[in-house]
Amino acid sequence: EPEVTQTPSHQVTQMGQEVILRCVPISNHLYFYWYRQILGQKVEFLVSFYNNEISEKSEIFDDQFSVERPDGSNFTLKIRSTKLEDSAMYFCASSGPPGQGALANEKLFFGSGTQLSVL
């Protein structure tokens, strides 16, 4: 069964450093997302991406965050200058195979996450 893959599984960085989290969504999906989850807390929406542009973003997704889909397979989240409070598990997700009238925000497939620790 196709799956969303994320690398690395763990990332440790110093405060103020830039990090790039990488994701390979399911190949024929149209919608891509980043969520994050602080340990034991709710899963928080960061951003959604469709047709090569951001379609929605939350208040968390400030100008320190950016996303890119540099080629047909990868989807990256960059944090320019990490803060202690950015420490969390970051999940990439995709949805919406074409040809089935798929809508955004339905039946998301999640990767296993990248645990980001900012020291």
Place this chain on the structure above:
Amino acid sequence: SQQGEEDPQALSIQEGENATMNCSYKTSINNLQWYRQNSGRGLVHLILIRSNEREKHSGRLRVTLDTSKKSSSLLITASRAADTASYFCASAGNTPLVFGKGTRLSVIA
């Protein structure tokens, strides 16, 4: 916010028993979805119920939706130890999916 809020926060049952988890949301929705998360892993989509549906089944899962009360329930019948996980509801309107804190289900063999 149309955030889903699950209740109870934690639930512990014996294998073979049924588990019921509830969810409330605040605004009008197009659909409501339930996801499962094993510890340290990503969320797995379980079932989606549309706003014009009242009940839906998938294997041992039964989901109900009451749009007048803005609530949903997830029933897992004949639970197994492997059902131990956190369960999240997520409501979808014209905004992205927003998840609650989840119900932590422990099924004791």
